[in-house]
Amino acid sequence: METFFDTLKIEENICPPGCGVCREKCTQVQRSKGKNGSGIHEFHIPDLGVHMANTCNQCSEPVCLDACPSGSISKDEKDGIVRIDEKRCLGCGLCNLVCPYGGIDYRADEKKAFKCDLCDGSPECVNVCPVKGISLMKARSIVGYFHEDPLLKGSSLCVGCPAETTLRFVLRVMGKDTFLFGAPGCATNVINGQGIKCMINIPSHMSNMTTVPSTMTGVKRYYRRLGKDVKCVAFVGDGCATDVGFQPLSGAAERNENIIFMCYDNEGYMNTGIQRSSTTPYGGWTTTTPAMGRRKGKKMASKNVPLIMAAHEIPYVATAVIGYPEDFLNKLLKAMAVKDGMSYIHILSPCILGWGYSIPASLEVIKAAVETNYFPLWEYERGKYRITYEVKNPKPITEYTKLLKKFAHLEKEEIDELQEIVNRRFNRIKRLTEAF
Amino acid sequence: MKFMSKFEGPWSTPKEPLDIKTGEWRSQRPVTKREKCRQCGWCFIFCPAGCIEEKAHYFTADLDYCKGCGVCSNVCPAKAIMMIREEI
Amino acid sequence: MKRKKHILIGAGTAALCALKQIRRLNREDEIKLVSMEDSLPYSPTALPYIISGKVGVSDTFLVSEGFFKKLKVEFLKNRKVERIYGENKEIVYDKGIREGYDSLLIATGSEPVVPDIPGLYEGEFLTIRGIKDAQALIEKVKEGNSAIILGAGLIGMHIAQCLSEKNMKVKVVESLPSILPAYFDKEASEIIRGIMEGKGIECLTGKKATRIEWKGGKVEVNLSEGGSVEGDLLVVAVGVKPRTEIVDGSGIKIENGGIAVDDRMRTSMDDVYAAGDVASAKAFFTGENGLNPILPNAAEQGRVAGSNMVGVDTVYEGWIPMNTFSYFGHTAISVGMPFSSEKDEVHVRKINGTDTYRKLIFREDRLMGVTFIDTEVNAGVFNYLIRKKVPVGEYKMSLLEFPRETSLYLMQQAEKKETISLEE
Amino acid sequence: MSSIDLRGQIRVLDGNRAGAYGVLLCKPDVIASYPITPQTPLLETLYKFEAEGLFDPEMVEPEGENSAMGTLIGACAAGGRTFTATSSQGLSFMNDAYLLAAGNRFPIVMAIGMREQVSPHGVISGQQDAVLVKDHGWIQIYTESCQEILDSIIMAYRLAEDEDVLLPVNVCYEGFYLSHHSQRVEIPRQEEVDAFLAPLKGMNRLKWTLEEPMVFSSYTVPPELYTEYRYKMCMAHQRAKAKFDEIDREFAAKFGRSYGGQIEEYRTEDAEIIIVTMGCSTGTAKVVVDRKRDEGVKVGLVKIRMFRPSPKERLIKVLNGKKAIGVIDRNVCYAWNCGHNYIEIKTVLSDLDRPLPVLLDFIAGLGGADITDKHVEKVVERTIDAAKGKTYEPVTWLSLE
CATH class of the missing domain: 3.30.390.30 (FAD/NAD-linked reductase, C-terminal dimerisation domain)
Structure with missing residues (x-):
């Protein structure tokens, strides 16, 4: 259905001062093709503290193309890349004159226009950037696995809730041959619909918080008896998965039922109005762990549920976040491939209201959680632990906590303690990857 | 006796879809700079409301359902999606 | 929805951009592009490069033959539209054939201005607007010969450069005090002039051609304030003017010599649009209508017209003077x-x-x-x-x-x- | 052929095993059960049957009763026939899912090996566990004998899965008195049961399929819709009553055994006084009734089989014109200081013709205590006296006298 072109993303304000590695590499690559120039420019205006890079936008209605008097600029329908036919280029410079985004250069000495051609799909700048500031976003390799979204539009989840994004992502990957299971919680609103009106196009069950894994067991086993392999997927909150519903989850894991159980962990009871759960982090504010008077949020660390699930030695356990969709996709595919037992995926899912951050910032929060090792991305696959996204230079936990009002009351002492918990937990996982 | 549901129990079917025009919640709306859209589809993946659609050569939100969260604008690598305040 | 029929007259940048825009926004409507010429669309901007030999004629076509088929556009070559009947929404072709439209775009572009100089028409001078003009000039290029160019605008200076690169002696005559007077101030102009003259191009500014004399294959241009220059060929490049004869008798409003359009590129006649060099459109700075026959404007006006023609309301922000000139x-x-x-x-x-x-x-x-x-x-x-x-x-x-x-x-x-x- | 396959035979079996044969004969698709005394041997027997290949349901071993019911909810929603059994605190622990099953109209059949509830602790017989959930939306059938356990399980599936009913059904039998005591049991042949259950195959039942996706247990707004579902559930319960009588008649025709449907009426026709019982004490009571009849006392007995829904119409019919009613309750209602059936009968009184019979309640057999013929004789005698005009406290704690 959709086109989905690969595209370069350049992060803002992270170019190291004086760095020019991307430009040098691009020039080198282009030279090897007999061209002279760089399709990417990094700039430094020390006086203004500006360190940035700029490249062609590969517009869908390129004005450079429209303004070219010799028809030498074209937009490739297959990869979306705007290319210059060098042989036909007059060197008139009109493209440079009309492009508002500085995406095309004119070289007077050569009388040629010059621009980024994305190295025809595998841009070298991505590999050389020392701060990973350039990435190639490849939606096609993700949406290639998408099915039609079984979830209708118009859900009553909060504006911008990443849990909805996550659920749609999961369901698009899972496809139609899926039974979906939910429990009372935020996602209820999505899964259930209201009254006699439904908003999901796959069979779905709204269970009690204590009966999700067992209900899945029943469906899976009944269909197994009929000789049919159906996907049974749960998408429940941490209250259900890690608290009141933990016993049946553990039971299903011990029985190694062939189900995919996903917990979207928003670290609290959010549908009832932000009460603490067993995954509320140390120091985290909730209405039942207030930050006032004698209290400074939750006193104890969160329950490390994915690790507990791995201890059940089920075939597959992973942590995932929607902010790293390729990683998430791989994990979903692995979970779907498991036919002899249970898969558990623990998803960190920020709650705009309960955590206190601005509506569109979910992905920043998620990324900060990963980049600080607060929520390391790892998997346990048939006995082997593996970190699936290595953070080279983990940022201090303050880079995460500063984004969230629920940590606003923390002082150095608590921050240090939280950092200690993060370090300890990451080291545990790290050592597990080394030991197993 | 007047009944709303044709079923005996609390069940529902997508044949009777729930159609809440969540667009009414919106205080700001995304407007795609058509010409600048790279068709990368990142907004499509990340739109919580699942309301991003592909037009001829750009992606745009279905404003009947778009809640105006701004995530699409936030993830757009081309900065091609503007958030415009809704006027009442 | 009913399929509409859009007729676009002209095959330059404005018409093509309108066409592309219509197709971007509407995959169903019927589109017809009518060109007076018998070639594929090209831009006059590319002509100097043909003269300099940088590219061949076929390398400057804006689109390929397959383009129209792919976009489901009917491309009529060699057809002239004689008249527009707005009340019937019809156009009349040169052979009297009538055709109805739902929306019409006039993008007939511009033609060279030929000044009224005594003796000019007594010999074979050249203007540069079409491919044939360029080819005619190429035939006359001869190393060591000299060329006189009337007009030191962008086209004139560009041709001067091309001919100079072909080792011709070039003299440019400009009535205003500096070269490229519309785009560069005196100081910039002097810098450019310095480089041009360093390459042997003689720039005679502040001088009007008062009389042209043709003798034995040579041409002599008499200048105001006395003196004259002699050369083997004469190129007239004093400017362009909108090609508006198509609207004669139609009642469509003309201003500044061009077809008046509003900020949606609509002419005074319903469902008739104009874009490009032919249009007198809003200027960004003043808000007043005026001519600005440059390619970027043609492209943008074409896009705006195309959008409005398929009902996607789009406002033209107005043209901004701009140009780029590459020389040596x-x-x-x-x-x-x-x-x-x-x-x-x-x-x-x-x-x-x-x-x-x-x-x-x-x-x-x-x-x-x-x-x-x-x-x-x-x-x-x-x-x-x-x-x-x-x-x-x-x-x-x-x-x-x-x-x-x-x-x-x-x-x-x-x-x-x-x-x-x-x-x- | 397995040595434990006793289908088509007559054997001496305890109630748990008799019940297990009932389940075997109904061929459920999914069984999930968690052990709790006294029903445990029932599920053990089922796991043996499966191991021996007598049938091939999916046998789930859940980690608790709530998950057992959860499993059945899933399997039943998908269209499967399911079975589980529990007792006492197991039933309490299952409550979360127990309610969900009824509200979703899932035709699950569950046996309850009845036992007292905590506190105090005690693995002791009683009816308290089952009567406590009398308004949780399940149909409840109480049995008197091991044979009746087996037969009632078969009838329970006919009732639960009937398209006019679609409600979960409990088959209740007292722990130890029935679960662990052996009696003569005729085990039907498989073909007979297959034929008896065959009508269910043609019945409509919404299932959870990929082809016709549905959401089960939707979020109910507006309140009128909630009311509608409750009304429909009440109506289903009301329809179940006559349906159960029909099923009983059909069962009698096929198997030669009848239990009277909603209630069993024993020598009631010309009786002046009626003893009301529920569960296994009925056998003892019948002996006493016979004995008293021999003495010329016009006493009859009504056995409540269908405790939920209430067999109101049948009770009105049988109790009309009687002079006195003595209820034996093996359970207590704290609110009214009486047994639950006493409240039930008292509710029916207002619908009887005047003069109303005198109503007495006798709480007996709690905590695993036996209800002996001496107890029942006391009940009959006092009820006769009351009919003659003697005044008694309405409720007697018989075991404490």
Whole structure:
């Protein structure tokens, strides 16, 4: 259905001062093709503290193309890349004159226009950037696995809730041959619909918080008896998965039922109005762990549920976040491939209201959680632990906590303690990857 | 006796879809700079409301359902999606 | 919805951009492109490059043969539209054939102005507007011969350069005091002139051609204030004027010599649009209508017209003067107002020992115009800053010192500002 | 052929095993059960049957009763026939899912090996566990004998899965007295049961399929819709009553055994006084009734089989014109200081013709205590006296006298 072109993303304000590695590499690559120039420019205006890079936008209605008097600029329908036919280029410079985004250069000495051609799909700048500031976003390799979204539009989840994004992502990957299971919680609103009106196009069950894994067991086993392999997927909150519903989850894991159980962990009871759960982090504010008077949020660390699930030695356990969709996709595919037992995926899912951050910032929060090792991305696959996204230079936990009002009351002492918990937990996982 | 549901129990079917025009919640709306859209589809993946659609050569939100969260604008690598305040 | 029929008259940049836009927004409507010429569409801007031999004729066609088929567009070559009947929504072709339309675009472009100089028509002078003109000139190019060019505008200077590169002796006659007078101020103009003259191009500015005399294959141009120049061929490039004869008798309003359009590129007649060199359209700075026959405008006006023709309401922001001129490895760029007025703040930077010249014109904290000679910039970004009225107050000096970097930074910031969510 | 396959035979079996044969004969698709005394041997027997290949349901071993019911909810929603059994605190622990099953109209059949509830602790017989959930939306059938357990399980599936009913059904039998005591049991042949259950195959039942996706247990707004579902559930319960009588008649025709449907009426026709019982004490009571009849006392007995829904119409019919009613309750209602059936009968009184019979309640057999013929004789005698005009406290704690 959709086109989905690969595209370069350049992060803002992270170019190291004086760095020019991307430009040098691009020039080198282009030279090897007999061209002279760089399709990417990094700039430094020390006086203004500006360190940035700029490249062609590969517009869908390129004005450079429209303004070219010799028809030498074209937009490739297959990869979306705007290319210059060098042989036909007059060197008139009109493209440079009309492009508002500085995406095309004119070289007077050569009388040629010059621009980024994305190295025809595998841009070298991505590999050389020392701060990973350039990435190639490849939606096609993700949406290639998408099915039609079984979830209708118009859900009553909060504006911008990443849990909805996550659920749609999961369901698009899972496809139609899926039974979906939910429990009372935020996602209820999505899964259930209201009254006699439904908003999901796959069979779905709204269970009690204590009966999700067992209900899945029943469906899976009944269909197994009929000789049919159906996907049974749960998408429940941490209250259900890690608290009141933990016993049946553990039971299903011990029985190694062939189900995919996903917990979207928003670290609290959010549908009832932000009460603490067993995954509320140390120091985290909730209405039942207030930050006032004698209290400074939750006193104890969160329950490390994915690790507990791995201890059940089920075939597959992973942590995932929607902010790293390729990683998430791989994990979903692995979970779907498991036919002899249970898969558990623990998803960190920020709650705009309960955590206190601005509506569109979910992905920043998620990324900060990963980049600080607060929520390391790892998997346990048939006995082997593996970190699936290595953070080279983990940022201090303050880079995460500063984004969230629920940590606003923390002082150095608590921050240090939280950092200690993060370090300890990451080291545990790290050592597990080394030991197993 | 007047009944709303044709079923005996609390069940529902997508044949009777729930159609809440969540667009009414919106205080700001995304407007795609058509010409600048790279068709990368990142907004499509990340739109919580699942309301991003592909037009001829750009992606745009279905404003009947778009809640105006701004995530699409936030993830757009081309900065091609503007958030415009809704006027009442 | 009913399939509509759009007829586009002309096959230049404006018509093609309108066509592409219509197709982007509507896959069903019928589109017909009518060209007076028998070739594929091309841009006159490319003609000097044919003369210089940089590219062949076929390399300058704007689109390939397959383009029309792919876009489901009917391309009529060699057809002239004689008349438009707005009340019936019909056009009449040269052979009297009538055809109805739902919307019509006039993008007939412009033609060279030929000044009324005694003796001009007694010999074979050349103008450069079509491929045939270019081919005719190529045939007359001969190393060592000399050429006289009337007009030191962009076309005139460009041809001068091309002929000079072919080792012809070139003399340019311009009635105004400087070359490229519409786009560059005196100082910039002098820098360019210096380089041109260094390459042997004689620039006779402030001199009018008063009489042309043709003798034995030579042409002599008598100049005002006395004196004359002699050459083997004469090129007239004093400017272009809109090609408007198509609207004669139709009642469509003409102003400034072009077809008057509003900010949706609509003419005074319902469902008839005009775009490109033929149109007298809103100017960005003054808001008044005027002519600005340059390619970027044709492209943008074509896009705006195309959008409106399929019912997607699109406002034309107005044209901004701009041009870029490449000559002998040098580049001169002008975007926005080339000349400052008294209320403007002007900053100029020249770098000793080079031909580098930068001039920035500000009005309060807005950028109004820039001129760059031999300065590497992304010129369109300045157009962006001017058009978007981006406040540049504190960055004025930085723009002068680091024009490329600062303009890109400001553009990125402005783009980011537009996309920042208002929700907190 | 397995040595434990006793289908088509007559054997001496305890109630748990008799019940297990009932389940075997109904061929459920999914069984999930968690052990709790006294029903444990029932599920053990089922796991043996499966191991021996007598049938091949999916046998789930859940980690608790709530998950057992959860499993059945899933399997039943998908269209499967399901079975589980529990007792006492197991039933309490299952409550979360127990309610969900009824509200969703899932035709699950569950046996309850009845036992007292905590506190105090005690693995002791009683009816308290089952009567406590009398308004949780399940149909409840109480049995008197091991044979009746087996037969009632078969009838329970006919009732639960009937398209006019679609409600979960409990088959209740007292722990130890029935679960662990052996009696003569006729085990039907498989073909007979297959034929008896065959009508269910043609019945409509919404299932959870990929082809016709549905959401089960939707979020109910507006309140009128909630009311509608409750009304429909009440109506289903009301329809179940006559349906159960029909099923009983059909069962009698096929198997030669009848239990009277909603209630069993024993020598009631010309009786002046009626003893009301529920569960296994009925056998003892019948002996006493016979004995008293021999003495010329016009006493009859009504056995409540269908405790939920209430067999109101049948009770009105049988109790009309009687002089006195003595209820034996093996359970207590704290609110009214009486047994639950006493409240039930008292509710029916207002619908009887005047003069109303005198109503007495006798709480007996709690905590695993036996209800002996001496107890029942006391009940009959006092009820006769009351009919003659003697005044008694309405409720007697018989075991404490």
